[in-house]
Each structure stands twice: as C-alpha cells, then as structure tokens.
Amino acid sequence: MARAVTNQRKIINTVIAWAIGLLIFFPILWTFLTSFKTEATAIADPPVFLFFDWTLENYTEVQERSDYFKHFINSVIIAVGSTILGVLIAIPAAWSMAFVPSKRTKDILLWMLSTKMLPAVGVLYPIYLIFIELGILDSKIGLTVILMLINLPIIVWMLYTYFKEIPHEILEASRMDGATLKAEILYVLTPMAVPGIASTILLNIILAWNEAFWTLNLTAAKAAPLTAFIASYSSPEGLFYAKLSAASTMAIAPILIMGWFSQKQLVRGLTFGAVK
Amino acid sequence: MGRITLQQVAKSFGTTEVIPPLDLEVNDGEFVVFVGPSGCGKSTLLRLIAGLEDVSGGTILIDGEDVSNTPPAKRGLAMVFQSYALYPHMSVRKNIAFPLKMAGVAKADIKKKVENAAQVLNLTEYLDRRPGQLSGGQRQRVAIGRSIVREPEAFLFDEPLSNLDAALRGNMRLEISELHQSLKTTMVYVTHDQVEAMTMADKIVVLQKGVIEQVGSPLDLYRNPANLFVAGFIGSPAMNFASGATAQEFDATTIGFRPEHLKLSPEGGDWTGTVGVSEHLGSDTFVHVDIEGVGKVTARADGDISLGYGDTVFLTPDRARVHRFDVHGLALR
Numbered sequence: 001m002a003r004a005v006t007n008q009r010k011i012i013n014t015v016i017a018w019a020i021g022l023l024i025f026f027p028i029l030w031t032f033l034t035s036f037k038t039e040a041t042a043i044a045d046p047p048v049f050l051f052f053d054w055t056l057e058n059y060t061e062v063q064e065r066s067d068y069f070k071h072f073i074n075s076v077i078i079a080v081g082s083t084i085l086g087v088l089i090a091i092p093a094a095w096s097m098a099f100v101p102s103k104r105t106k107d108i109l110l111w112m113l114s115t116k117m118l119p120a121v122g123v124l125y126p127i128y129l130i131f132i133e134l135g136i137l138d139s140k141i142g143l144t145v146i147l148m149l150i151n152l153p154i155i156v157w158m159l160y161t162y163f164k165e166i167p168h169e170i171l172e173a174s175r176m177d178g179a180t181l182k183a184e185i186l187y188v189l190t191p192m193a194v195p196g197i198a199s200t201i202l203l204n205i206i207l208a209w210n211e212a213f214w215t216l217n218l219t220a221a222k223a224a225p226l227t228a229f230i231a232s233y234s235s236p237e238g239l240f241y242a243k244l245s246a247a248s249t250m251a252i253a254p255i256l257i258m259g260w261f262s263q264k265q266l267v268r269g270l271t272f273g274a275v276k
Numbered sequence: 277m278g279r280i281t282l283q284q285v286a287k288s289f290g291t292t293e294v295i296p297p298l299d300l301e302v303n304d305g306e307f308v309v310f311v312g313p314s315g316c317g318k319s320t321l322l323r324l325i326a327g328l329e330d331v332s333g334g335t336i337l338i339d340g341e342d343v344s345n346t347p348p349a350k351r352g353l354a355m356v357f358q359s360y361a362l363y364p365h366m367s368v369r370k371n372i373a374f375p376l377k378m379a380g381v382a383k384a385d386i387k388k389k390v391e392n393a394a395q396v397l398n399l400t401e402y403l404d405r406r407p408g409q410l411s412g413g414q415r416q417r418v419a420i421g422r423s424i425v426r427e428p429e430a431f432l433f434d435e436p437l438s439n440l441d442a443a444l445r446g447n448m449r450l451e452i453s454e455l456h457q458s459l460k461t462t463m464v465y466v467t468h469d470q471v472e473a474m475t476m477a478d479k480i481v482v483l484q485k486g487v488i489e490q491v492g493s494p495l496d497l498y499r500n501p502a503n504l505f506v507a508g509f510i511g512s513p514a515m516n517f518a519s520g521a522t523a524q525e526f527d528a529t530t531i532g533f534r535p536e537h538l539k540l541s542p543e544g545g546d547w548t549g550t551v552g553v554s555e556h557l558g559s560d561t562f563v564h565v566d567i568e569g570v571g572k573v574t575a576r577a578d579g580d581i582s583l584g585y586g587d588t589v590f591l592t593p594d595r596a597r598v599h600r601f602d603v604h605g606l607a608l609r
Contacts, residue, residue: 167359167361169357169358169359169361170361170362170363170364172328172348172355172357172361173355173357173361173362173363173422174363174374175328175347175348175349176326176328176348176349176353176354176355177349177354177374177375177378177422177426178349178375178378178379178426179349179374179378180349180378183378187363187374188363191365192363192364192365
C-alpha cells in the first residue's frame with residue numbers, strides 16, 4: 001500500500017528539501033557571485049549578496065596572470081587519460097571476477113578497496129622519490145598513471161558490480177547459440193554493460209578532475225592541472241577572494257556542465273541494479 | 277537424428293559428488309522428462325548434456341559421436357532456459373536470428389527462417405519489439421523460436437514453464453507437446469512438476485540425489501513404481517502409505533495405495549476412519565481421513581459426495597492395486 005501523504009506534509013517536505021539543496025549549493029553560488037565582485041566588495045562586511053557592480057575584471061586578470069587554457073588542457077588530458085587507461089585495465093579484471101570467480105575473488109576485491117582507506121600522504125614520500133627517479137615528476141604521463149592507480153579500485157568495483165548484474169543464463173544462451181568468446185563479448189556482454197561502463201567513465205573523470213592531493217604535490221608548472229591553478233591564488237600574495245573565486249568558477253565550470261548533461265546517465269549508473 | 281547416450285557420466289563440484297556415474301539412453305525423436313525434487317541433479321544432468329558443465333567422468337555421445345569435450349555450440353543442441361535468457365538489447369527478430377547469424381547463414385535465409393518461426397509461434401506482430409515489452413508467455417515463445425530456427429538435433433528445456441502462471445503453464449505445455457509432434461525432434465525436458473512430466477513425456481527419468489530411481493513411460497511409472505520414492509513422487513495427490521500390522525497383512529514392510537483406489541462408504545468396509553478436511557474440486561473430492569492403525573490417508577471420491585468434518589467413514593482398498601514394498605523400500609512384484 002502506498003503511504004498516505006497529506007498536502008501539508010508534502011509542502012513541509014518540499015521546503016526542507018529545498019533548504020538542504022540550497023545549503024549544499026550555497027558555497028558554489030557564493031563563489032560564483034564573488035567572482036564578479038571587486039576585491040573590496042568581496043570582503044565587504046556585511047557581505048553584499050546581489051546588488052553590487054558586476055565586473056568581469058577578475059576573469060581577464062586571472063587569464064592574463066596564469067594561462068587558464070594550458071591548465072584546462074592538462075586537466076582534460078590527465079582526467080580522461082587516467083580514466084580510459086583505468087577502464088581498459090579494469091574491464092578484463094572485472095570480467096574475470098564477475099564471470100569466472102575463484103575462491104579468493106572476494107578477498108582481492110576487498111583488499112583493493114582497502115587501499116583506498118590508506119591515507120594518501122602515507123605513500124607520498126616513496127612515490128615522490130620514485131617519480132624523481134623515473135624523471136616523471138611534473139609530467140602529464142606521471143599524473144595520468146598515478147591517478148589511474150588511485151582510482152583503479154573504484155573502477156574495478158563499479159564494473160564488477162555492473163557485470164554481476166548481467167544474468168549468467170544470457171551468456172550461456174549465447175554459447176548455446178553458437179557464439180564464440182569474441183562474439184559473446186561483442187554482441188551480448190558489451191551492449192548490455194554499456195550503461196555501466198559509461199557511468200563508470202563519467203564518475204571517474206569527475207574524481208580525477210577534482211583530485212587535488214597528488215596533482216598539487218607532484219606538479220610544478222609544466223603539468224599543473226586546474227587544481228593547481230586554483231591553489232596558486234590562495235597563498236603567496238595574501239588572499240584575493242574575488243580572483244580566487246573567478247579561478248575556481250573557471251575550474252569547476254567544465255566538469256559541472258559535463259555532469260549536468262550526463263546526470264541522467266550518472267544517476268542510472270549509480271542506482272543500476274537497485275531497481276529491476 | 278538426435279540420439280543421446282550417457283555412459284557412466286558423473287559430475288562432482290570439488291569433493292561433492294552431485295551425480296554418481298550413471299547410464300542413460302535418449303532415443304531419436306523421444307520426449308524425455310527428467311523429474312525430481314529440487315537439488316536432485318536434474319538440471320546439472322541437462323547442463324552436462326548441453327556442455328555448459330564439464331563431465332567429471334564418463335562419456336556423452338550424440339548420434340554415436342563422443343561430444344564430452346565438445347563446446348556447447350558444436351553439439352547441435354538448442355536450449356530453452358527457465359529465465360528465458362533473451363538478449364534484452366535486441367528486438368525479437370534479432371533474438372531469433374542470433375543463432376543463425378552466429379552460424380554465418382545468408383541474410384535472406386535468416387529473414388525467411390525467422391519469419392517462418394514467428395508465424396509458427398504467433399510472434400509475427402511482435403518481431404520488432406524488445407523482450408522487455410512482451411509478456412512471460414510471449415518471451416518463452418521467443419526463446420523457443422530462437423531454439424527452433426537452428427533445426428537442432430535435440431532441444432533441451434530447463435524448467436521452461438516455472439516462471440509462468442498456472443493457466444499459461446497449461447497452454448504452453450500443450451504448445452510444447454504440439455511442437456514435439458510436428459517437429460519429431462528429440463526433446464529433453466527438466467521439471468520438478470510431476471504433472472508436466474506425466475502429461476508431456478514419452479519417457480520419464482525420476483532422479484533423486486543424482487541417482488536415477490526409475491526410467492519408464494508415465495503410465496508405467498504410475499502403475500509399477502520401482503520403489504517407495506517413485507511411488508510417492510509420481511501421482512497427485514500422492515500415494516498413501518501404511519506400514520506395521522496393516523502392511524504385514526499383505527506380506528510387505530510397507531504398502532502403498534493411491535487415493536483413487538480407496539472405496540469410501542458410509543456403511544461398512546475394511547477400515548474405519550474419521551473424516552478431516554474435504555477438498556472439493558467439482559469433478560472430484562479429495563477426502564482426508566484419519567484411519568485408526570493406518571494413519572492419515574487421502575481418498576478420491578465423487579464430486580457430489582458430502583461428508584462433514586469428524587464424520588465416521590469406512591474405507592476399502594482395491595486389493596489388486598495395492599503396491600507392496602520390502603524393507604529396503606523396493607517394490608515386491
């Protein structure tokens with residue numbers, strides 16, 4: 001039986017939901033607004049909300065001072081590259097775990113996930129030294145590889161969960177129907193797993209795009225992505241809220257827009273299997 | 277041709293023996309039903325024939341050729357699964373065409389064969405739909421369509437009707453039987469439902485714990501069960517059993533008598549009992565009676581009979597049709 005909800009109850013729920021939504025969204029909104037203020041208005045007390053002289057000077061100044069597009073391209077290469085590399089490695093791994101599991105499969109999955117519980121700073125020193133040794137410090141390749149490794153457990157887990165949802169009998173049916181292993185993967189498995197693979201890729205691009213610990217610690221100038229671009233506005237010359245906000249807005253805008261357009265795919269991917 | 281021969285076929289999972297070595301012969305064109313309670317190994321046996329599981333021992337011959345190590349696709353068999361196992365991302369047309377596409381059949385031929393199969397199975401107007409848009413019965417027909425286009429040596433059915441509701445199950449049962457009559461192809465059918473086994477099979481194989489208890493025609497098993505298990509499994513409602521002094525009268529450890537072989541009378545008979553629940557089906561009435569010294573039994577009576585809860589009745593078994601079993605549960609003949 002459906003639960004009875006009174007109109008009054010509905011209104012209260014709606015108000016609460018909007019309040020929580022606004023609370024979560026507020027920092028982003030504030031950053032966005034601040035990016036159009038002058039430095040003086042930005043730190044004005046009491047704070048000004050909407051009625052100020054809107055200006056684009058922060059954006060032009062930020063672009064002049066540090067090359068946004070260089071950082072943007074670095075971010076794209078590192079986020080997309082590490083995700084694609086990770087998915088290519090994870091697909092066969094998840095296949096074998098989902099369809100030909102061994103006695104230790106569950107343990108391996110848990111062990112992989114447990115590496116995510118390790119504080120990253122614990123391995124910073126050795127990895128930093130390895131990067132120096134290999135000559136890949138402040139290089140896009142180095143960052144792509146390290147972000148791929150960082151996100152690999154999540155990619156494998158996600159794909160494993162999606163593949164598990166594909167009924168065994170359908171694969172067996174294709175075998176009975178004369179499909180070779182290649183045909184089975186090409187015509188039956190992959191088309192059925194596409195939504196899962198797509199949302200895994202989307203989520204991991206977002207994770208890699210936002211990753212700040214490794215990107216800040218292992219880059220200087222050459223390979224710095226947008227995270228480093230934002231960070232460069234926070235320290236040496238004191239805080240410039242308006243410029244920092246402009247840089248932040250520029251850095252998060254691409255991923256926000258991508259997330260907005262792919263939200264249907266993302267939600268479907270994240271709740272995949274929850275509802276049949 | 278589609279003769280399937282199992283010679284000393286065995287299957288173990290790790291150290292657990294699911295099917296001890298067994299022999300079985302399925303003749304060309306025969307409709308053979310594997311029946312047994314869940315976990316009796318009937319599905320495993322079917323999967324061994326299909327090639328979806330590897331045998332742990334013995335050989336499987338199809339038309340005299342050893343296929344024990346042949347991959348499923350090369351055995352010339354088609355299988356219909358319990359969950360239908362249709363390809364959800366393909367239209368009905370593509371589902372049915374898939375095995376032909378895999379076999380490299382020319383496009384024009386595929387089109388002709390798919391349309392033929394669709395016509396036979398009343399699926400023509402659904403050809404461009406996805407499986408998700410079909411009802412359970414229609415999905416099952418698509419699964420059957422996918423298996424008939426290949427013109428296999430034999431069909432394997434793994435509990436194909438258990439996901440359907442009762443009315444539909446009756447219809448599909450008839451449709452599969454009719455399909456068998458028109459194709460005359462060997463069919464091996466797995467079910468836990470003895471009604472399906474009785475109504476469809478040429479030959480029933482009763483399994484328990486991986487062991488074949490008895491092989492025979494439906495009526496043969498019904499009339500001459502080889503042991504207590506088969507006697508109790510085949511027939512609905514199940515056979516009544518009695519042991520002790522009652523059985524000794526018949527020179528047996530246990531006797532069995534079917535509900536329809538018990539005569540009910542309000543006046544007099546061999547046994548006296550108290551009426552429990554009566555199940556009125558219209559055509560028949562199943563009366564549950566507690567007989568002193570024998571135990572609870574079920575008797576089949578006329579549909580018009582009217583007995584009250586707690587009434588006293590007299591029952592007489594048809595002595596010529598009483599089944600006698602020895603101390604090991606084997607039938608005495």
